[in-house]
Amino acid sequence: MADHFLHISDYSTDALWDILKLAKKLKQKFRNREEYKIFNNKSLVMIFAKPSARTRVSFETGFEWMGGHALFLGPNDIGIGKREAIKDISRLLSRYNDLIMARLFDHSHIIELAENSTIPVINGLTDYNHPCQVMSDIFTIWEARGSLEDLKVAYVGDGNNIVHSWLHLAQKFPMEFVCACPENYEPNSDTVNGSSGAGVSGVSVSHDPTNSVKNTDVVYTDVWASMGQKDEAEMREKIFQPFQVNGDLMAATGKNTLFMHCLPAERGREVTDEVIEADYSIVFEQAENRLHVQNAIMVTLAG
Ligand code: CP
Ligand code: NVA
Secondary structure, three states: OOOOEOOHHHOOHHHHHHHHHHHHHHHHHHHOOOOOOOOOOOEEEEEEOOOOOHHHHHHHHHHHHOOOEEEEEOOOOOOEOOOEOHHHHHHHHHHHOOEEEEEOOOHHHHHHHHHOOOOOEEEOOOOOOOHHHHHHHHHHHHHHHOOOOOOEEEEEOOOOHHHHHHHHHOOOOOOEEEEEOOOOOOOOHHHHHHHHHOOOOEEEEEOOHHHHOOOOOEEEEOOOOOOOOHHHHHHHHHHHHHHOEOHHHHHOOOOOOEEEEOOOOOEOOOEOHHHHOOOOEOHHHHHHHHHHHHHHHHHHHHO
C-alpha cells in the first residue's frame, strides 16, 4: 500500500518536522519562482465532494509549479460512492494518476479510497479532520514566533474537523491546547482522550471562552456551521454567540496574541471585522502556507 496523508497522528514527530522544514525551503523557491519540476509528466487528481477556494487553488497551483498536471473533479463529476463504488474509483484513478487529493464528507470514505489505492492519497478535509490545514497552521505559528517552544493555543468555537486535526498534532508536538466550545458541541471524545493520553501536551475542553484564552499565544476560530451543516446555521448562531472572537475576547488574553482562522470566515459571526483585520491576525499567512506545506507533503509522498 502507498503512503498516504490522512491524519497528522499517522506520522512521527520527526517526519512532521521534516515536512515543515521542506515547506520552508519550497516556500523560498516558490516565492523566487525557481524551477522545481519534480513532478514532470505526473498528474494529481483532485476529488471535491464539497466546495473549496484555498484547497483547490493551492493544490493545483502548487502541483503545476512543480511541473505536473492537476485535474479537478467537482461534486457532479464522478459521484464518488453514488455513481460508482469508492474502491472502483480508487483502483481506476491509481491507473491514470500519481497522486490523489480528496475532499469528502464521510471520513470512512477517504480511508476506503486510500485502502484501495496504489498511489498516495491526501486528505483535503473530511467531516472528521483537516490535516493539511493544521500542518499549515503550525508552520505559520513556527514562522511567526520563530519557535514552537512553550506554545499555548486556544481554539474557540465548534469542536469540529479543525479541532480534531489540532488534537492529532498535540499528540506529536508539545503544547497547551484548549477547545472552548458550547455544551454539546465538543470534539469527538475518543480523539480528545487519544490526544491527552499520548502524554505529550496538555489538552482540555472548556465551556468558558474568556478563561480559556488567558495567556494564550494563539486564538483560533472557525465557522460555527461547517459544510454539510449550513441548515443549522441560524440555530447555531444563538448558541455560539458567547464564543465570538471579538476585541474583548482578544483583550482577555492579557498578552500579544495571534489570531488565526482557517477561512472562509463568516465575518460578524465567529469573528468580528476588527479582529480579522487587526495587525495580530495572520489568516492570510496561514492561507498562503497551505500551498507550501502541501507542496512539501506531495514531495514527501511522491517526489
Ligand atoms: N481552509 C480551507 O480549506 O479553505 P477552502 O474550503 O476554501 O478550501
Ligand atoms: N470546519 C470547516 C472548515 C472549512 C475549511 C468546514 O468543514 O466547513
